[in-house]
Amino acid sequence: MRIDNNQFTGTFHTEFGQLTLLEELWYHSNEFDGTIPTEIGTMNAMKDLRVHENKLSGTIPEEMYSLPALFRLDVYGMSGIVGTISTAIGNLEKLEQLRLRKNSMTG
Template identity: 40%
Template structure:
């Protein structure tokens, strides 16, 4: 077999494998995609494309730690992803903290440091069963902490 044919065979095999991998890539459920879109809209976040698959395109530590969505794609035999971490630091986010973060049921870490957020922490956040870290430092938040945050048995940092 000639060197050219061998290279062609290897390239063809690689392309078939990559195509098969792309078809079977784990996907973020539609309800989590919609939650991200709603949260981004509420916070006036316009710096990323809402139409790309956040887990396969932006997440998993491949982007800046200031603008990152991280997913765990090991669910249902590696076919389903869930958002586990959001880090939107220094993004010039505005508005009040949306209760919609509770729709991300697998969220463990939320960092919204150094933005222009105001208002209070929503009482609904007290039902975020998997949350471990909520970091909202250096914003313009006010008011009392909702007592519902006492329900967060896994919370390590607020």
């Protein structure tokens, strides 16, 4: 699902977690706010998740680190993203591309 590079607003809905067969979500370069929902951790087929350059805030949910098929994760360009990079990132055995620049994370 590609909804990137628009001027969409609103929150990252928890209902995305019901799309368990979705392999690709390009959610970037919009005006979405709120937090990344923990329900994203139920999207077991997710391979490519791009949520960068929005107005999201909070931490990367621990549940995101359990996506078995994830090979690309882009969470950058959002100063409201805080916290540390969890050691659980090691669970992402298929991860090949990780972009976390231009945010307020530490560690």
